[in-house]
Amino acid sequence: xxxxxLRPAATSAAASTEIDNRPAYLGFAFAYVFGHGSAMLFxxxxxxxxxxxxxxxxxxxxxAGTVFATSASLRAQKAASEARRRAERLVGTAxxxxxxxxxxxxxxxxxxxxxxxxxxxxxxxxxxxxxGLIYVAEGAVRGNALHYNLGTxxxxxxxxxxxxxxxxxxxxxxxxxxGAYLVAxxxxxxxxxx
Numbered sequence: 424x425x426x427x428x429l430r431p432a433a434t435s436a437a438a439s440t441e442i443d444n445r446p447a448y449l450g451f452a453f454a455y456v457f458g459h460g461s462a463m464l465f466x467x468x469x470x471x472x473x474x475x476x477x478x479x480x481x482x483x484x485x486x487a488g489t490v491f492a493t494s495a496s497l498r499a500q501k502a503a504s505e506a507r508r509r510a511e512r513l514v515g516t517a518x519x520x521x522x523x524x525x526x527x528x529x530x531x532x533x534x535x536x537x538x539x540x541x542x543x544x545x546x547x548x549x550x551x552x553x554x555g556l557i558y559v560a561e562g563a564v565r566g567n568a569l570h571y572n573l574g575t576x577x578x579x580x581x582x583x584x585x586x587x588x589x590x591x592x593x594x595x596x597x598x599x600x601x602g603a604y605l606v607a608x609x610x611x612x613x614x615x616x617x
Contacts, residue, residue: 440507442499443615444570447492448608454484455601459547463593510564517560521553544585544592551581551600569614573607 458481464470465477496515500508529549533541558574561567577600584595 440499440503441615442495442565442567443611444492444495445608445611447488447495448573448604448611450484450486450488450491452484452601452604452608454481454488455604456597458482458484458597459593459600460597463590463597465590466593467590507564514557514560514564517557521557522550525549525553547593547596548581548585551584551596552578555579555581567614569607569610573603576603 458477461470461472461480462477465472465474496511500511503511529542529545532545533539555574555576555578558570558577560574562569562571562574580595580599580603584592584599587595
């Protein structure tokens with residue numbers, strides 16, 4: 424009888440450290456589908472729109488996804504062990520390290536090659552690669568295979584998208600990157616229920 428009474432408490436404690444990534448995934452899906460999607464339409468000339476619109480849509484989705492991801496992570500850390508909180512903080516600093524290194528690499532490459540237009544593709548691809556690799560690390564720390572697999576997919580898709588010329592580059596990110604976030608948001612419900 425005591426074992427039965429303890430089981431729900433243990434399950435409840437374990438569930439409280441789980442991170443529900445659905446809102447973050449949907450925010451990032453918006454960024455990819457509408458931000459990169461509109462960039463593809465704008466750059467291909469298929470749709471006339473202000474040049475600032477794709478960046479504004481991308482920034483809106485990225486900001487929403489980041490706020491949702493950060494707040495969910497902070498809530499989960501409150502109920503986590505000290506070792507888990509330390510691991511989360513270390514992985515959290517990878518965001519700063521990754522994007523600082525990316526900024527240096529892109530600036531250096533575009534300056535050394537005297538091709539500033541490279542930044543147009545290197546920032547979206549490089550950002551998705553960094554995000555993907557950090558998702559791999561977060562998935563490993565959290566024991567979250569869905570997050571890990573999403574990160575693997577994003578890193579590989581972003582690197583492969585660099586082979587696609589012109590506006591098609593943005594189409595690959597919109598469809599395969601945004602689509603992956605939507606699939607992950609759908610699968611997250613099942614992961615949390617299990």
